[in-house]
Amino acid sequence: MAPLNALIVTIAFVFGAIIGSFLNVLILRIPADKSLLNDxxxxxxxNKLGAFENVPIISWIFLRGKCRNCKAKISAQYPLVELFSALAFGFTTWILVVPVEDTAGADWTLLIAIDYLISVSIVLFVIDVREKLLPDSVVFPSYFVAGAFLIASKLIAGDPAGILWIIIGAAISFSFYLLLALVSGSIGGGDIKLAGVLGMYLGFFGLGHVILGTIGAFILGGIFALGLVLFKGAKRKSEVPFGPWMLLSTFLTLLFGRQIIAWYIALIGL
Ligand SMILES: [Zn+2]
Structure with a gap:
């Protein structure tokens, strides 16, 4: 990696860690309906945290996961969220910006759109696993923020017709989950609203990605539910949040969708 590119990826990593520390605040305060602005x-x-205790990842390691004042354990969720966010920001910058010879030609709007999705996904993933909830206050603004950056990316790429696919992707995904909720009743309202946001991202890359990303959530969730029944003797009806599988399937599709679709087309001999 050229020195300049290594520097850009490192900056993205540090920026991701700082964002991760803000995401921890959102994860903690949104379900509790607390202000985001307090110290x-x-x-x-x-005990109020000092400047050093707010440094992502490193402060938790130095404090050995304990409060400096009362020695109470600090959840490993904090450094894990920060580390994951840092790695994800570094990685997306590395695959989206660094391959471009001249970074001025890189698709920064797409990078922002994807990093925004990563941030929202981390918050929704943890909140859904812990509280079985996908808060509207996180999902609704995403339609506008993600929509704006995805559309800008298509316009900059000189592909205004591609904007239609962002809208179609959202419509297909949203209606599919809505239909499923009406038929089966096992899909929650939060899942339907999130599906529209994920559909925009999948639609950005084409119809194949929309189909794969949507089916993938059920395959991943199904395998997990089967594993629970087989290995832990869970009841068939035990409640498992579905949001995390939708998010995971979307990211796997964004990363490997092209290869999976090509493999499937070869398999059925089209
Ligand atoms: Zn304390």
Missing amino acids: STCSNCG
Whole structure:
């Protein structure tokens, strides 16, 4: 990697860690309906965190996962979210910007759109697993933010017709989940609303991605549910949040969709 590219990826990594630390605040405060603007405090003793204790990842390691004041354990969720966010920002910058000879020609709007999706996904993933909830306050703004950057990316690429696919992707995905909710009743309203956002991203890359990303969530969720029944003796009806599978399937499709679709087309001999 050229020195300039290595620097860009490193900056993206550090920026991702800082964003991750903000995502931790959102994860903690959105379900509790708390203000996002207060200073960070220890959830056990209420001690205000100093500047050093707000440094992502590193402060948790130095404090060995304990509050400096009361020695209460600090959840590993904090450094994990920060580390995952940092790695994801670094990785997306590496695959979207660095391959371009001249970074001025890189698709920065697509990078912002994808990193926005990563941020939203981390928040929704943790909140859904912990509270079985996909808050509207996270999902609704995503239609506008993601929509704006995805559309801008198509316009910059000189492909205004591609905007139609963003809208079609959202419409297909949203209606599919809506239909499923009406038929089976096992899909929640939060899942339907999230499906529209994910459909925009999948549609951006084409119809094949919309189909694969949508089916993939059911395959991943199904395998997991089967595993629970087989290995943990879970009841068939035990409640499993579906949002994480929708998010995971979308990211796997964005990463490997082209290869999977090509492999499938070869398999059925089209
Ligand atoms: Zn404390």
